[in-house]
Amino acid sequence: MIRLLVLLSLLLAAPAAGAAEDFIILQSTTSTRNSGLFDHLLPKFTAATGIEVRVVAVGTGQALKNARNGDGDALLVHAMERELAFVAAGHGVLRCDVMYNDFVIVGPAGDPAGIAGGRDAVAAFARIAATASPFVSRGDDSGTHTKERALWRLAGIDPTRAGRWYREAGAGMGATLNMAAAMEAYTLTDRASWIAFANKRDLQLLVEGDPRLFNQYGIILVNPARHPRVNFAAAKAFRDWLVGPEGQAAIAAFRVDGQQLFFPDADCG
Amino acid sequence: MEDLGAAFALALDLVLGGDPELVAIVGLSLAVSLSAVAIACLLGMPLGALLASVPFPGRPAAVVLLDALMGLPPVVVGLFVYILLSGAGPLGALRLLYTPQAMVLAQAILVTPIVAALSRELLAGLQEEYAEQLRSLGIGPWRAIPTLLWEGRFGLATAALAGFGRAIAEVGAVMIVGGNIKGVTRVMTTAIALETSKGEIALALALGLVLLALALLVTGSVAVLRGTAARLAHD
Numbered sequence: 190m191i192r193l194l195v196l197l198s199l200l201l202a203a204p205a206a207g208a209a210e211d212f213i214i215l216q217s218t219t220s221t222r223n224s225g226l227f228d229h230l231l232p233k234f235t236a237a238t239g240i241e242v243r244v245v246a247v248g249t250g251q252a253l254k255n256a257r258n259g260d261g262d263a264l265l266v267h268a269m270e271r272e273l274a275f276v277a278a279g280h281g282v283l284r285c286d287v288m289y290n291d292f293v294i295v296g297p298a299g300d301p302a303g304i305a306g307g308r309d310a311v312a313a314f315a316r317i318a319a320t321a322s323p324f325v326s327r328g329d330d331s332g333t334h335t336k337e338r339a340l341w342r343l344a345g346i347d348p349t350r351a352g353r354w355y356r357e358a359g360a361g362m363g364a365t366l367n368m369a370a371a372m373e374a375y376t377l378t379d380r381a382s383w384i385a386f387a388n389k390r391d392l393q394l395l396v397e398g399d400p401r402l403f404n405q406y407g408i409i410l411v412n413p414a415r416h417p418r419v420n421f422a423a424a425k426a427f428r429d430w431l432v433g434p435e436g437q438a439a440i441a442a443f444r445v446d447g448q449q450l451f452f453p454d455a456d457c458g
Numbered sequence: 459m460e461d462l463g464a465a466f467a468l469a470l471d472l473v474l475g476g477d478p479e480l481v482a483i484v485g486l487s488l489a490v491s492l493s494a495v496a497i498a499c500l501l502g503m504p505l506g507a508l509l510a511s512v513p514f515p516g517r518p519a520a521v522v523l524l525d526a527l528m529g530l531p532p533v534v535v536g537l538f539v540y541i542l543l544s545g546a547g548p549l550g551a552l553r554l555l556y557t558p559q560a561m562v563l564a565q566a567i568l569v570t571p572i573v574a575a576l577s578r579e580l581l582a583g584l585q586e587e588y589a590e591q592l593r594s595l596g597i598g599p600w601r602a603i604p605t606l607l608w609e610g611r612f613g614l615a616t617a618a619l620a621g622f623g624r625a626i627a628e629v630g631a632v633m634i635v636g637g638n639i640k641g642v643t644r645v646m647t648t649a650i651a652l653e654t655s656k657g658e659i660a661l662a663l664a665l666g667l668v669l670l671a672l673a674l675l676v677t678g679s680v681a682v683l684r685g686t687a688a689r690l691a692h693d
Contacts, residue, residue, distance in 0.1 A: 214556055214637075214639075219655065223652075223655060223656045227640075228640075243556065243637070243639040243640075243642055244639060244640065245556060245637035245638070245639060246638070255544075257546075258544045258545050258546040258547075259544070259545025259546055259550065260544050260545050260546075260555055260556075361655050362655070363654065363655025363656050363657060364654070364655050366657060367654070367655075367657060385656065386656065386657040387656060387657035387658050387659075388657030388658075388659055389657070416545055418545060418550070418551070418553065
């Protein structure tokens, strides 16, 4: 029993010893992780700098909340207005645009709302509501949920009061896509999650190309004046690499099934 | 249905292939959950024995409370430990959030009531059985605690196993306080949740089968150990 305990404490001490190296905690979103982007990018950054990046992938809302508590050194998220508010409130510094892609509306091949091929996301949402076709919402205060609520507002619809066709999953993008596939429902997803998602079943991409579906990702560093324990130097090195030529080229080179998922557009304003 | 067949094939591939990432994940799952159970046993078994042996006012209420705590939702425990260890929390300076240590702490909190409550149940029965003997030997309720723990050791292994089962299978607490960071805090259950969210249903199921095999291995080892120990004790 004692030998077992010693062995266990050794096992547990190992990761703790690893913590002595230079690393940062990056609060990020499920779309960037599930697509495999981090598996592509981070080894290149670590090879260049020796800094390890530990990714905690949650919704943008939770990522902002965690970072506000000082749980993390940097954020890579996608809800521009909320990011700017986060910086304005003094929680974060040195925000940069990093890359973009777009949101798409996916739904069952049968398409009961008849939105396939459209380029107007707001009109498509209005059709879904008018036909009371099942729609699964992230419902988790994420970047995608933020965008979805904005589209409903533009359509002049409050879906939370509209009826049983509107379901709030309260879950990440993958879980929401699983639900939509099982329920033959519509949902809004970022293109990267959609392309990388392996359980599409009867779901198809129905609406894309509306400029309002633009999806900008930004990086923010947690304000060291507010949280003295953050690893600011390493976090800044990651930001500088990501928006620099190497990081931007690496983002552009990332492919899933031959398709580019993220488009670099570094801008530190 | 095809997912299920694919899952079995994949699970076999994973185990036989000895994929280093999977080995690390399995190792961390075992290390975290066994550590948590060890802590839970060190705290929970004496506590259970105390509740079984030492009468005090309010003991029935304490027993009910302990039994109720067996139903602690993992997510709530995870949140509680998150608030404790968060940079803005009272223990933030320790920088333990998103480490295996934080996961051990959360699982230990989750499992201790289970081990304590099951131990109390078992030892209360033993205490009744031995009450006469203990009294005639002049052993008071406090001094009876080590005796009860020793005499009940084989049954207590089951309490420890129940705790282990809970720890190795839970995902809510370790997801919040560990963060499911690749290579650092990813364990079997969070890996399964991740693969499910990627829509890799067969792979998620395969990992589930590996987890089940792991649980079988641990409980099987305990059963064999217990059998051997019991035989030796009776020789």
